[in-house]
Amino acid sequence: MKKIGIRILGCMALLSMVGCGRIEGASVQDLSNTKDAIVESETTLAENNNEYSNKNSLFYSDISSYEIFTDVNSEAALKNLYYNIDEFIDSDSSDVIVKGNIIEIEYVYIDGCSYSVLTVDVERAYKGEVQETITVYEDGGYTRLSDEKEQIEAHADLSQYTEEEMENLLINHTFMGAEHSNVGDTVILFLKTNEGSILGDSYRINCSVFGRYTLNKDSYIRPEFIVENDNPEKITTYSNMDTFEFSVSKSMLEDKLSQQ
Numbered sequence: 001m002k003k004i005g006i007r008i009l010g011c012m013a014l015l016s017m018v019g020c021g022r023i024e025g026a027s028v029q030d031l032s033n034t035k036d037a038i039v040e041s042e043t044t045l046a047e048n049n050n051e052y053s054n055k056n057s058l059f060y061s062d063i064s065s066y067e068i069f070t071d072v073n074s075e076a077a078l079k080n081l082y083y084n085i086d087e088f089i090d091s092d093s094s095d096v097i098v099k100g101n102i103i104e105i106e107y108v109y110i111d112g113c114s115y116s117v118l119t120v121d122v123e124r125a126y127k128g129e130v131q132e133t134i135t136v137y138e139d140g141g142y143t144r145l146s147d148e149k150e151q152i153e154a155h156a157d158l159s160q161y162t163e164e165e166m167e168n169l170l171i172n173h174t175f176m177g178a179e180h181s182n183v184g185d186t187v188i189l190f191l192k193t194n195e196g197s198i199l200g201d202s203y204r205i206n207c208s209v210f211g212r213y214t215l216n217k218d219s220y221i222r223p224e225f226i227v228e229n230d231n232p233e234k235i236t237t238y239s240n241m242d243t244f245e246f247s248v249s250k251s252m253l254e255d256k257l258s259q260q
Helices: 061-064 085-091 146-155 163-169 232-237 249-260
Strands: 052-059 067-072 097-111 113-127 132-137 143-146 167-175 186-193 203-205 212-214 219-221 247-249
Touching: 052 061, 052 143, 061 097, 085 249, 097 132, 097 143, 097 249, 113 143, 113 186, 113 249, 143 146, 146 163, 146 167, 163 167, 186 249, 203 212, 219 249
Parallel strands: 067 167, 132 203
Antiparallel strands: 052 097, 097 113, 097 186, 113 132, 143 167, 186 203, 186 212, 212 219, 219 247
16 A cells, blocks of 8 residues: 655544534644544434445455555544443443454445444354344545545645546545554454444444454453643543553453453
8 A cells, every 4th residue: 555745734524432523613734633623522423324425435455556645633522431441341331242353344434424334243242132244333444535525625726636546545534543443353342333224234333443452462452542742622531541441351351241
Protein backbone atom coordinates (compact mmCIF):
# COMPACT_ATOMS: atom_id res chain seq x y z
CA MET A 1 0.00 0.00 0.00
CA LYS A 2 1.46 3.29 -1.10
CA LYS A 3 0.89 6.68 0.51
CA ILE A 4 1.27 9.93 -1.38
CA GLY A 5 2.48 13.06 0.35
CA ILE A 6 -0.54 15.33 0.06
CA ARG A 7 -2.26 17.23 2.86
CA ILE A 8 -5.60 18.95 2.44
CA LEU A 9 -7.85 21.14 4.56
CA GLY A 10 -11.41 20.47 5.48
CA CYS A 11 -14.04 19.98 8.16
CA MET A 12 -14.69 16.30 8.75
CA ALA A 13 -17.57 14.50 10.36
CA LEU A 14 -16.34 12.76 13.49
CA LEU A 15 -17.36 9.38 14.82
CA SER A 16 -18.60 8.67 18.33
CA MET A 17 -19.05 5.57 20.40
CA VAL A 18 -22.37 4.71 18.84
CA GLY A 19 -22.45 6.60 15.60
CA CYS A 20 -21.41 9.80 13.97
CA GLY A 21 -21.58 13.44 14.96
CA ARG A 22 -20.88 16.65 13.10
CA ILE A 23 -19.28 19.81 14.43
CA GLU A 24 -21.50 22.71 13.46
CA GLY A 25 -19.55 25.79 12.48
CA ALA A 26 -16.21 24.04 12.92
CA SER A 27 -13.11 25.85 11.76
CA VAL A 28 -11.03 24.61 8.85
CA GLN A 29 -8.70 21.87 10.04
CA ASP A 30 -5.87 19.83 8.58
CA LEU A 31 -7.42 16.53 7.54
CA SER A 32 -4.33 14.65 8.64
CA ASN A 33 -4.86 15.63 12.27
CA THR A 34 -8.27 16.25 13.84
CA LYS A 35 -7.28 15.01 17.29
CA ASP A 36 -8.25 18.22 19.12
CA ALA A 37 -11.87 18.11 17.99
CA ILE A 38 -14.28 16.70 20.58
CA VAL A 39 -17.84 15.67 19.78
CA GLU A 40 -20.64 15.02 22.27
CA SER A 41 -22.72 12.72 20.07
CA GLU A 42 -25.37 10.37 21.43
CA THR A 43 -26.69 9.41 18.00
CA THR A 44 -26.93 5.70 17.35
CA LEU A 45 -25.50 4.10 14.25
CA ALA A 46 -28.97 2.84 13.46
CA GLU A 47 -30.28 6.41 13.28
CA ASN A 48 -27.50 7.42 10.92
CA ASN A 49 -28.14 4.86 8.21
CA ASN A 50 -30.07 6.93 5.68
CA GLU A 51 -27.31 6.79 3.09
CA TYR A 52 -25.35 3.59 2.69
CA SER A 53 -22.69 4.11 0.02
CA ASN A 54 -21.55 0.66 -1.10
CA LYS A 55 -21.87 0.93 -4.89
CA ASN A 56 -18.15 0.14 -5.26
CA SER A 57 -17.36 -1.82 -2.14
CA LEU A 58 -13.87 -1.89 -0.69
CA PHE A 59 -12.63 -5.05 0.97
CA TYR A 60 -9.64 -5.87 3.15
CA SER A 61 -7.82 -7.67 0.35
CA ASP A 62 -8.18 -4.62 -1.94
CA ILE A 63 -6.46 -2.02 0.22
CA SER A 64 -2.85 -2.89 -0.59
CA SER A 65 -3.44 -2.06 -4.26
CA TYR A 66 -4.51 1.55 -3.56
CA GLU A 67 -2.63 4.72 -2.69
CA ILE A 68 -3.47 6.54 0.54
CA PHE A 69 -4.38 10.17 -0.14
CA THR A 70 -4.31 11.21 3.52
CA ASP A 71 -4.86 9.93 7.06
CA VAL A 72 -7.61 11.33 9.27
CA ASN A 73 -7.77 10.62 13.01
CA SER A 74 -11.01 11.57 14.73
CA GLU A 75 -11.95 11.70 18.39
CA ALA A 76 -15.15 12.02 20.36
CA ALA A 77 -16.32 12.29 23.94
CA LEU A 78 -17.63 8.79 24.58
CA LYS A 79 -20.92 8.29 26.39
CA ASN A 80 -19.23 5.71 28.61
CA LEU A 81 -15.62 4.66 29.04
CA TYR A 82 -14.85 1.49 30.99
CA TYR A 83 -11.37 1.68 32.49
CA ASN A 84 -10.86 -2.03 33.10
CA ILE A 85 -12.42 -5.36 32.29
CA ASP A 86 -14.27 -5.62 35.62
CA GLU A 87 -15.99 -2.28 35.00
CA PHE A 88 -16.90 -3.40 31.50
CA ILE A 89 -18.42 -6.69 32.62
CA ASP A 90 -20.15 -5.22 35.70
CA SER A 91 -21.74 -2.43 33.65
CA ASP A 92 -23.97 -5.02 31.94
CA SER A 93 -24.12 -2.55 29.04
CA SER A 94 -23.38 -5.06 26.27
CA ASP A 95 -26.15 -7.03 24.58
CA VAL A 96 -23.69 -9.64 23.38
CA ILE A 97 -20.10 -10.66 24.26
CA VAL A 98 -18.35 -13.06 21.90
CA LYS A 99 -15.00 -14.57 21.08
CA GLY A 100 -14.40 -15.12 17.40
CA ASN A 101 -12.21 -14.81 14.34
CA ILE A 102 -12.47 -12.04 11.75
CA ILE A 103 -12.79 -13.67 8.32
CA GLU A 104 -13.67 -10.65 6.14
CA ILE A 105 -13.77 -6.86 6.33
CA GLU A 106 -15.72 -4.51 4.08
CA TYR A 107 -15.26 -0.72 4.29
CA VAL A 108 -18.41 1.37 3.95
CA TYR A 109 -19.35 5.05 4.08
CA ILE A 110 -22.63 5.89 5.83
CA ASP A 111 -23.92 9.45 6.25
CA GLY A 112 -20.42 10.92 6.06
CA CYS A 113 -18.85 8.38 8.40
CA SER A 114 -16.44 5.54 7.66
CA TYR A 115 -16.92 2.06 9.11
CA SER A 116 -15.21 -1.30 8.92
CA VAL A 117 -17.82 -4.04 8.61
CA LEU A 118 -16.36 -7.14 10.22
CA THR A 119 -17.56 -10.63 9.41
CA VAL A 120 -16.84 -12.68 12.52
CA ASP A 121 -16.95 -16.46 12.93
CA VAL A 122 -18.11 -16.92 16.51
CA GLU A 123 -16.12 -19.40 18.56
CA ARG A 124 -17.98 -18.77 21.80
CA ALA A 125 -20.78 -16.51 23.02
CA TYR A 126 -20.23 -15.45 26.63
CA LYS A 127 -23.43 -13.41 26.67
CA GLY A 128 -26.46 -13.45 24.39
CA GLU A 129 -27.54 -15.80 21.63
CA VAL A 130 -25.92 -15.24 18.23
CA GLN A 131 -25.54 -16.91 14.86
CA GLU A 132 -22.38 -18.82 13.99
CA THR A 133 -21.29 -15.85 11.85
CA ILE A 134 -22.13 -12.25 12.75
CA THR A 135 -21.68 -8.78 11.24
CA VAL A 136 -20.05 -6.08 13.39
CA TYR A 137 -19.60 -2.37 12.63
CA GLU A 138 -16.32 -0.87 13.82
CA ASP A 139 -15.61 2.88 13.80
CA GLY A 140 -13.04 3.88 11.18
CA GLY A 141 -11.93 2.42 7.87
CA TYR A 142 -11.16 3.47 4.32
CA THR A 143 -13.12 5.58 1.85
CA ARG A 144 -12.44 6.58 -1.72
CA LEU A 145 -11.54 10.21 -2.26
CA SER A 146 -14.40 10.32 -4.77
CA ASP A 147 -16.90 9.46 -1.98
CA GLU A 148 -15.86 12.55 -0.02
CA LYS A 149 -15.25 14.82 -3.01
CA GLU A 150 -18.16 17.19 -2.38
CA GLN A 151 -17.27 17.73 1.25
CA ILE A 152 -13.56 18.20 0.60
CA GLU A 153 -13.96 20.51 -2.39
CA ALA A 154 -15.43 23.16 -0.10
CA HIS A 155 -11.97 23.50 1.47
CA ALA A 156 -9.46 22.19 -1.06
CA ASP A 157 -8.78 22.26 -4.79
CA LEU A 158 -9.09 18.78 -6.29
CA SER A 159 -9.05 19.94 -9.91
CA GLN A 160 -5.67 18.27 -10.48
CA TYR A 161 -7.30 14.84 -10.05
CA THR A 162 -9.45 13.09 -12.61
CA GLU A 163 -12.54 11.16 -11.55
CA GLU A 164 -10.66 7.93 -12.21
CA GLU A 165 -7.75 9.04 -10.02
CA MET A 166 -10.08 9.95 -7.18
CA GLU A 167 -11.64 6.49 -7.42
CA ASN A 168 -8.20 5.01 -6.77
CA LEU A 169 -7.10 7.26 -3.88
CA LEU A 170 -8.16 6.36 -0.34
CA ILE A 171 -8.68 8.31 2.86
CA ASN A 172 -7.68 6.31 5.92
CA HIS A 173 -10.06 7.14 8.78
CA THR A 174 -8.91 6.10 12.25
CA PHE A 175 -10.82 6.67 15.48
CA MET A 176 -9.11 7.60 18.74
CA GLY A 177 -5.79 6.61 17.17
CA ALA A 178 -6.76 2.93 17.08
CA GLU A 179 -5.45 0.60 14.40
CA HIS A 180 -8.03 -1.10 12.22
CA SER A 181 -8.94 -4.72 12.76
CA ASN A 182 -7.35 -7.25 10.40
CA VAL A 183 -8.63 -10.38 8.73
CA GLY A 184 -7.31 -13.27 10.81
CA ASP A 185 -7.55 -11.47 14.16
CA THR A 186 -8.91 -13.43 17.09
CA VAL A 187 -11.01 -11.02 19.15
CA ILE A 188 -13.30 -10.73 22.13
CA LEU A 189 -15.98 -8.18 21.32
CA PHE A 190 -18.38 -6.36 23.63
CA LEU A 191 -21.33 -5.59 21.38
CA LYS A 192 -24.61 -3.72 21.17
CA THR A 193 -27.34 -4.62 18.72
CA ASN A 194 -27.92 -2.41 15.68
CA GLU A 195 -31.47 -1.65 14.64
CA GLY A 196 -32.62 -0.39 11.27
CA SER A 197 -33.59 -1.90 7.94
CA ILE A 198 -30.44 -0.80 6.13
CA LEU A 199 -28.03 -2.37 8.62
CA GLY A 200 -30.04 -5.54 9.01
CA ASP A 201 -29.08 -8.04 11.71
CA SER A 202 -25.78 -6.63 12.92
CA TYR A 203 -23.90 -5.26 15.91
CA ARG A 204 -21.69 -2.32 16.81
CA ILE A 205 -18.81 -2.38 19.26
CA ASN A 206 -19.77 -1.11 22.71
CA CYS A 207 -17.57 1.79 23.84
CA SER A 208 -16.37 2.06 20.25
CA VAL A 209 -12.83 0.73 19.60
CA PHE A 210 -12.32 0.19 23.35
CA GLY A 211 -14.76 -2.72 23.35
CA ARG A 212 -12.50 -4.72 21.03
CA TYR A 213 -9.89 -6.99 22.62
CA THR A 214 -7.47 -8.56 20.11
CA LEU A 215 -5.47 -11.66 21.01
CA ASN A 216 -1.71 -11.10 20.92
CA LYS A 217 0.21 -14.14 22.17
CA ASP A 218 -0.91 -14.66 25.79
CA SER A 219 -2.79 -11.38 26.20
CA TYR A 220 -5.79 -9.55 24.83
CA ILE A 221 -5.00 -5.98 23.80
CA ARG A 222 -7.37 -3.10 23.22
CA PRO A 223 -6.38 0.36 21.92
CA GLU A 224 -4.60 2.49 24.47
CA PHE A 225 -6.45 5.67 25.42
CA ILE A 226 -3.91 8.48 25.33
CA VAL A 227 -4.73 11.81 26.95
CA GLU A 228 -3.04 14.78 25.31
CA ASN A 229 -1.59 17.18 27.88
CA ASP A 230 -2.49 20.12 25.66
CA ASN A 231 -6.17 19.20 25.68
CA PRO A 232 -7.60 20.24 29.09
CA GLU A 233 -11.17 19.57 27.97
CA LYS A 234 -10.34 15.95 27.38
CA ILE A 235 -8.41 15.61 30.63
CA THR A 236 -11.44 16.92 32.52
CA THR A 237 -13.76 14.52 30.71
CA TYR A 238 -11.63 11.48 31.53
CA SER A 239 -10.24 11.95 35.01
CA ASN A 240 -8.98 8.45 35.92
CA MET A 241 -6.79 7.63 32.96
CA ASP A 242 -3.98 6.26 35.13
CA THR A 243 -6.26 3.27 35.82
CA PHE A 244 -7.06 2.58 32.15
CA GLU A 245 -6.32 -1.07 31.37
CA PHE A 246 -5.47 -1.84 27.76
CA SER A 247 -3.93 -5.30 28.23
CA VAL A 248 -5.31 -8.31 30.08
CA SER A 249 -4.04 -11.87 30.14
CA LYS A 250 -5.83 -14.37 27.92
CA SER A 251 -6.61 -16.73 30.77
CA MET A 252 -7.90 -13.96 33.08
CA LEU A 253 -10.22 -12.41 30.52
CA GLU A 254 -11.65 -15.71 29.32
CA ASP A 255 -12.08 -16.95 32.92
CA LYS A 256 -13.91 -13.79 33.99
CA LEU A 257 -16.26 -13.97 31.03
CA SER A 258 -16.90 -17.67 31.58
CA GLN A 259 -18.17 -16.88 35.09
CA GLN A 260 -21.00 -14.71 33.81
